[in-house]
Amino acid sequence: MFTMRLSELPRPSPERLLKQVQAEESKRWGAKLKIFLGYAPGVGKSYRMLDEARRRHERGEDVVVGAVQGQQSEDVQALLRKLELIPQLQTPEGQATDLDAILRRAPQVCVIDPLAAQNPPGSRHAHRWQDVQELLHNGISVLSSVNLLHVEEYKEKVQAITGKNTTETIPKSFLLAADDIVIVDVPPDLCLWRQGEKLTSTGISNSQERQLSELRELALLLTAEVVDAQLESYVHAHGIEPVFGTHERFLVCMTPHSNAPAMIESGERNKERFQGDLYAVYVCEPGRSKRERVTIRRYFDAAKKAGASTEVLESNDPISAIVEFAREKRITQIFIGHSAHNTWRDRVFGDPVLRLIRAAEGIDVRVFPH
Amino acid sequence: MGYAAGVGKTFQMLADGGAAAQRGVDVVIAYFQPHARPDTIEQSQGLEIVPHRKIEYRDKTFEEMDTGAVLERKPSVALVDELAHTNIPGSERTKRWEDVQLLLDAGIEVWTTMNVQHIESLNDQIWQITGIQVRETVPDGIVRQAAEIVAVDVTPDALLNRLKRGAVYKPEMVEKALNGFFKGSNLGALRELTLRQAAHEVDLRQSAYDETRAFQVPRISEVRPGGVADNQPKERILIHITADPSTAMLIRRGRRVADYLHADCIALFVHRTAQLSELPAQERAAVERHLRFARSLQIGTQVVGGTDVSKTVVEFARRNEVTQIFVAHSELPLLDRLRGRNFTENIVRQAQDLQVTVVADRSRRQVS
Numbered sequence: 001m002f003t004m005r006l007s008e009l010p011r012p013s014p015e016r017l018l019k020q021v022q023a024e025e026s027k028r029w030g031a032k033l034k035i036f037l038g039y040a041p042g043v044g045k046s047y048r049m050l051d052e053a054r055r056r057h058e059r060g061e062d063v064v065v066g067a068v069q070g071q072q073s074e075d076v077q078a079l080l081r082k083l084e085l086i087p088q089l090q091t092p093e094g095q096a097t098d099l100d101a102i103l104r105r106a107p108q109v110c111v112i113d114p115l116a117a118q119n120p121p122g123s124r125h126a127h128r129w130q131d132v133q134e135l136l137h138n139g140i141s142v143l144s145s146v147n148l149l150h151v152e153e154y155k156e157k158v159q160a161i162t163g164k165n166t167t168e169t170i171p172k173s174f175l176l177a178a179d180d181i182v183i184v185d186v187p188p189d190l191c192l193w194r195q196g197e198k199l200t201s202t203g204i205s206n207s208q209e210r211q212l213s214e215l216r217e218l219a220l221l222l223t224a225e226v227v228d229a230q231l232e233s234y235v236h237a238h239g240i241e242p243v244f245g246t247h248e249r250f251l252v253c254m255t256p257h258s259n260a261p262a263m264i265e266s267g268e269r270n271k272e273r274f275q276g277d278l279y280a281v282y283v284c285e286p287g288r289s290k291r292e293r294v295t296i297r298r299y300f301d302a303a304k305k306a307g308a309s310t311e312v313l314e315s316n317d318p319i320s321a322i323v324e325f326a327r328e329k330r331i332t333q334i335f336i337g338h339s340a341h342n343t344w345r346d347r348v349f350g351d352p353v354l355r356l357i358r359a360a361e362g363i364d365v366r367v368f369p370h
Numbered sequence: 371m372g373y374a375a376g377v378g379k380t381f382q383m384l385a386d387g388g389a390a391a392q393r394g395v396d397v398v399i400a401y402f403q404p405h406a407r408p409d410t411i412e413q414s415q416g417l418e419i420v421p422h423r424k425i426e427y428r429d430k431t432f433e434e435m436d437t438g439a440v441l442e443r444k445p446s447v448a449l450v451d452e453l454a455h456t457n458i459p460g461s462e463r464t465k466r467w468e469d470v471q472l473l474l475d476a477g478i479e480v481w482t483t484m485n486v487q488h489i490e491s492l493n494d495q496i497w498q499i500t501g502i503q504v505r506e507t508v509p510d511g512i513v514r515q516a517a518e519i520v521a522v523d524v525t526p527d528a529l530l531n532r533l534k535r536g537a538v539y540k541p542e543m544v545e546k547a548l549n550g551f552f553k554g555s556n557l558g559a560l561r562e563l564t565l566r567q568a569a570h571e572v573d574l575r576q577s578a579y580d581e582t583r584a585f586q587v588p589r590i591s592e593v594r595p596g597g598v599a600d601n602q603p604k605e606r607i608l609i610h611i612t613a614d615p616s617t618a619m620l621i622r623r624g625r626r627v628a629d630y631l632h633a634d635c636i637a638l639f640v641h642r643t644a645q646l647s648e649l650p651a652q653e654r655a656a657v658e659r660h661l662r663f664a665r666s667l668q669i670g671t672q673v674v675g676g677t678d679v680s681k682t683v684v685e686f687a688r689r690n691e692v693t694q695i696f697v698a699h700s701e702l703p704l705l706d707r708l709r710g711r712n713f714t715e716n717i718v719r720q721a722q723d724l725q726v727t728v729v730a731d732r733s734r735r736q737v738s
Contacts, residue, residue: 034525180528185521185568190386213576220521220569224562231558243555245495245732246562266725273630275569338722354715357699357728362498364623366694366727367718 039219042194045145093120116150188212248276256292258337268306283318373560376538379483384413401435454488498732521568526557605633613656644675680716
């Protein structure tokens with residue numbers, strides 16, 4: 001059976017992700033998982049999810065509700081009245097999804113909400129998301145919702161911002177493997193109002209809005225990351241040319257005689273500001289002295305510390321190797337430094353910086369002073 | 371903000387407007403597409419509509435927002451669909467965002483809709499991603515003065531279903547859409563761009579929370595990047611203006627990078643004498659257009675005299691504590707290159723103490 005592990009890399013390679021998604025899909029007979037992501041309670045996830053369930057029901061899909069949140073607004077209750085409910089199992093320790101009843105009923109689509117709940121002791125699965133997987137494996141599509149706080153990898157960040165803690169989480173890889181993810185975005189003031197805060201002429205406390213704004217930014221970027229991963233697997237699956245420029249990706253070209261530390265530092269800052277990715281490469285050339293090799297090793301350590309993915313490229317033609325790597329990784333900006341040291345090759349073929357500028361068609365080149 | 375027609379922007383704007391009206395807020399619809407989708411029209415029920423202005427153009431009647439009537443009605447909130455719209459010739463103002471500006475200046479709060487591809491500084495990236503050049507754009511500063519940006523998200527699959535059901539365009543338009551913006555990976559890419567743009571807009575507005583009260587509409591000056599605590603020395607970007615058409619994308623890219631890096635941004639044109647009137651008419655028109663364009667994106671411009679252009683640019687940069695020079699990549703025949711006539715390369719050679727960013731031509735799609 002397909003299992004999710006917390007230890008999985010946060011950003012699986014597109015090939016791996018594609019295989020994972022395909023393997024997963026082949027077991028599902030076309031059943032799809034759609035997740036509505038919110039940055040805090042009150043953004044209206046449940047409403048959006050149930051409204052989609054209602055629309056699908058009205059268009060003729062066979063939709064049931066298998067589990068819903070305890071507290072519901074009037075709007076949500078009105079939607080629920082239009083849908084078929086499969087009652088949850090009542091146990092002394094709490095409620096649990098009645099998986100057997102849902103499987104017997106065998107609908108096309110089932111609402112299971114919220115995704116990150118824990119089942120009471122003695123249930124078939126410890127976690128709600130495992131219930132969801134069982135339904136998917138039985139060909140039942142699932143609509144569900146989750147708050148950023150309940151994504152394991154974001155738990156600490158959210159806690160640092162809001163002070164709220166939880167033990168009920170789902171792994172981020174579960175989001176990455178979902179067929180569809182939709183972010184439900186509203187301005188923080190509206191979110192607070194829905195949480196029951198009164199809108200007054202003085203406004204809601206700035207600190208609360210500011211906190212929500214930070215969560216909102218994280219949730220938008222998380223969704224962008226999931227969409228980017230889906231885009232990559234789409235591109236791989238269809239064998240089409242990669243999509244450039246949805247997202248800034250910086251590549252630092254390290255050599256022993258350029259000012260690599262300055263480039264790495266700038267790369268790190270750019271990566272943070274643009275919420276982008278950072279890569280650093282060195283093209284291995286024969287005949288490097290021991291001192292040069294030590295320098296390069298130091299640069300590699302610095303690049304890794306700055307959060308860069310590092311790679312050593314082997315080639316007799318450094319410029320082509322860099323451009324090829326940049327195209328493969330969909331780099332949008334290459335950082336290269338003037339060299340303090342000219343080699344015979346530079347005298348024959350011309351300044352490598354200028355050659356890179358000519359070769360890097362479609363990619364910005366930022367030249368750093370030595 | 372959305373990533374394509376049909377994601378549900380207008381629907382959500384009207385739904386939120388309706389909810390606000392029920393809370394007792396004085397909301398009116400100042401403009402929305404008369405040929406809207408049935409679901410959307412349903413949302414407009416119960417909201418007051420300020421009648422559109424009818425304008426005759428080439429024997430057809432077009433409807434535009436009646437800005438004067440909205441100003442006279444003076445609601446608390448005006449709902450205005452499609453911010454990027456270009457008004458029909460004969461209207462008082464060319465762009466709808468200019469009308470919106472008037473409403474804002476009169477103290478009317480405006481809720482409006484747009485797609486990510488309408489942001490001016492993203493124009494080249496959109497071209498690179500989709501192969502489509504968007505003509506209707508909104509200057510970044512107009513978007514930046516918004517108090518809030520909301521991302522209206524939907525999956526590309528759901529959007530394609532809507533399109534195929536005929537819920538977005540008329541049947542004769544569907545085919546065209548499927549071969550254009552709605553093609554293959556375009557929707558996913560535009561969606562990612564929208565989410566990242568929204569995250570960036572949210573980030574920029576966080577500093578405003580620290581200074582201003584909630585609900586106060588921050589003006590451009592208050593949300594200018596740079597308000598965020600930053601112990602790094604401030605970056606300063608210099609954009610080199612020429613008559614070459616590539617200058618427009620250089621300005622857009624410079625604006626964008628400066629925004630993200632919280633950097634200052636200035637644009638410079640160098641000529642033998644500092645008098646634009648000495649340029650041939652065509653060149654002069656192009657340069658003036660580029661200088662105007664830079665100013666429309668809140669980039670200060672300067673014209674400086676100098677016979678050696680690259681030397682003048684580099685010296686100007688040093689004098690003005692510029693950290694990064696933005697230049698376009700000029701493609702010259704080999705012979706000119708051998709004679710050292712490549713301007714880009716001269717700058718790179720001469721400005722060895724500065725960072726020089728050679729901006730790629732994004733209008734040509736890359737082949738891997």
